[in-house]
Amino acid sequence: MSLLEQATAQALLADAEVSPADVAQCRLRLECFLQRYLPRFYRVEQHELARVVLQGKLSNLERKTAEPIAYQARRPRKPVQHFVGAGGWDDEAVMTELRQHVAQSWSDPDAVLVLDPSAFVKSGADSCGVARQWCGRLGKVENCQVGVFLAYVTATGQSLVDRQLYLPQEWAQDKARRRQTHVPAVVSFQERWRIGLALLDRSRVELPCGWVAGDDEFGRCAAFRAGLRGRGLRYVLDVPSNTLIRDLEEPPPAGQRRPPWRRADDWVPALPHSRWRKVRLGAGAKGPKVVWATQAWVQTKDEDGRVGPRERLVVIRTTDREPQTWYTLAHASAEVPLATLVTVHSRRHGAEEVFAAGKGEVGLSHYEVRSWIGWHHHVTLSLLALWFLEMEKKQLGKKNPGADRASITRNHGAAVTTAGTQ
DSSP states (O other), X not given: OOGGXXXXXXXXXXXXXXXXXXXXXXXXXHHHHHHHHGGXXXXXXXXXHHHHHHHHHTSOOSSOSHHHHHHHTTOOHHHHHHHHXXXXXXXXXXXXXXXXXXXXXXXXXXXXXXXXXXXXXXXXXXXXXXXXXXXXXXTEEEEEEXXXXXXXXXSSOEEEEEEEEOOXXXXXXXXXXXXXXXXXXXXXXXXXXXXXXXXXXXXXXXXXOSEEEEOHHHHTOHHHHHHHHHTTOOEEEEEXXXXXXXXXXXXXXXXXXXXXXXXXXXHGGGSOGXXXXXXXXXXXXXXXXXXXXXXXXXXXXXXXXXXXOOEEEEEEEEOSSSOOEEEXXXXXXXXXXXXXXXXXXXXXXXXXXXXXXXXXXXXXXXXXXXXXXXXXXXXHHHHHHHHXXXXXXXXXHHHOTTOOHHHHHHHHXXXXXXXXXX
């Protein structure tokens, strides 16, 4: 028996088949989806170009930039490139509509808004915001652009709902480069944590949520955490393992009024086994399903050495032979169980998953635009395509519990490609 004749292979092949009905249904669902958004593009010709670009992003093209999208749709290249790179339409109107759509579909008062800075490696120095800066994907300083993204993560689904390009200080102060890349006059230098707060303020208007989560770039910033507390937002934020903490439940040494300061990763090894709790993450959790966790009420110091308010230090460790450990600071009342904080933290894996889908499935990292407007146009259209893909995943998942994103993308990529060339 050949490999392709085996039962598993036959099931995969059957899953990959695209029938005429599949194509028709995909075209119909995409067209219905677009009817909500097309009024946000001002002119009739923009309506058709938006349709072409989204079909291209949802197709099985290897490179989903404007030129191959145009060629696949048998369209002139320049109108598609202009629409994405400099078209006169309002990104924020489209993103507002997307957030309202997400709220209507997946509204959840316990949802987690996850902040995620992401780098896009770029050669040269002409693209807006390109600089030598930290690239998390490569784990080193590299020539790249950095966008700050916001994901809306619930127990049943997730979507990227906002974005902004980070403009390094040397760019913000360079009038010539601002002019060449069409940076709006109202845009000034902002640290990434300030951009994060602005994205949260904008998105909370449409999206109910219970928590904010993020990596240690945000968690280690005392001013960011203070900004969340001032807004009445609960959070679970990663912090570096060398964060200095004072365990407020620890008896002070003889002759001292307060407990000592120590690094978080020095504090953990001294804990007795009885301080740890096994937490089982329920349905909808991404990443590890069972972890060990411990917590304590602590204080930390800000960048200037000032002592901060009481927060909950939550340390989470996987059950692997070589465990992975996360150190987090949480702002939540004592009534909130430890298991809830661990579950909130696990929702970050959902944001990572949808972001990977954006880069891998709808061409989020495939672009050749250089301007501020072009970057935001491209990312807005990518997030719109990604939101459609997430909705399709949920719809097809109900019909086929074994369906995964890869098979859905494969089937719908073929279907949309067929639709785009008819």
